[in-house]
Amino acid sequence: MALKSDDTNYGAVAVTLHWLSAVLILLLLVSGFRAGQTNDPAAKAEILGFHAPMGITILLLTMARIVWWWRFDTKPGAVGRNPRWQTLSAKAIHLLFYVVMIGMAASGIGMFVLSGAGLIVFGGADGTLPDFDQYLPRTPHGFGARAIVILLVLHAGAALHHHFIKRDVTLKRMWFRRGDAK
Numbered sequence: 001m002a003l004k005s006d007d008t009n010y011g012a013v014a015v016t017l018h019w020l021s022a023v024l025i026l027l028l029l030v031s032g033f034r035a036g037q038t039n040d041p042a043a044k045a046e047i048l049g050f051h052a053p054m055g056i057t058i059l060l061l062t063m064a065r066i067v068w069w070w071r072f073d074t075k076p077g078a079v080g081r082n083p084r085w086q087t088l089s090a091k092a093i094h095l096l097f098y099v100v101m102i103g104m105a106a107s108g109i110g111m112f113v114l115s116g117a118g119l120i121v122f123g124g125a126d127g128t129l130p131d132f133d134q135y136l137p138r139t140p141h142g143f144g145a146r147a148i149v150i151l152l153v154l155h156a157g158a159a160l161h162h163h164f165i166k167r168d169v170t171l172k173r174m175w176f177r178r179g180d181a182k
C-alpha cells in the first residue's frame with residue numbers, strides 16, 4: 001500500500017492519521033466526561049493526568065494532518081455521484097472537526113495554565129485541584145465536547161450509510177487493504 005493517496009484510494013499515512021485520531025478522540029471524550037462528572041479530587045487528577053497529554057497529542061496529530069494534506073497529499077475523488085448538499089455538508093463536517101479539535105486543545109491548555117492545575121497534575125505540587133468552572137475556557141470546552149459528539153454521529157452515520165445502504169467503497173477505502181477498494 002502506497003504512503004500517499006491516489007485518485008481512488010487513501011494512502012497509508014492518511015488512513016493511519018484518521019484512525020489514530022478517531023481512537024484518541026473517543027478516549028478524550030470518555031475521559032473528559034468522566035473528569036467533569038467526578039467529585040473525587042484524586043480520581044479527577046488521575047484522569048486529567050492522561051486526558052491532558054492525550055489532548056496535546058491530538059493537537060499535534062491534527063496539525064500533522066493539516067500539513068500532510070496541504071503539502072504532501074491530495075484526497076481521492078468522491079465515490080460515485082452524490083447530491084450537492086451531501087458533498088457540501090461532508091466538507092463542512094470535516095472542516096469543523098479541525099476547528100473544534102484545535103479549539104478544544106486551546107481551551108484545555110487555557111484551563112490548565114490559568115488555574116495552575118498543570119503544576120498539581122504533573123508537577124507534583126501540593127494543593128487541591130481548582131474548580132474549573134471558574135475559568136473562562138471551561139465553557140467553550142464543554143460546548144466543543146458536545147459539538148464533537150454531534151459531528152461524530154453525523155460523520156460515522158454518513159460513513160455507515162455509504163457502507164450498508166449505498167454499498168459503496170467510501171468506508172472501505174479508509175482502510176489498509178488497497179485491492180478491495182477499487
Ligand code: HEM
Pocket residue numbers: 025028029030031032033034035036037044048051052053054055056058059101104105106107108109110111112132133141142143145148
Ligand atoms: C483536544 C481534544 C480534547 C477533547 C476532545 C476533550 C474533551 C473533554 C470533555 C468531553 C470534557 C468534559 C466536558 C463536560 O463535562 O462539559 C473535558 C473536560 C476537561 N478537559 Fe478536555 N478535551 C481535550 C483537550 C484537553 C486538554 C489539552 C486539556 C488540558 C491541557 C484538557 C483539560 C480538561 C479539563 C481541565 C476539563 C474539565 C474537568 C472538570 O470540569 O472537572 N482537555 N474535556
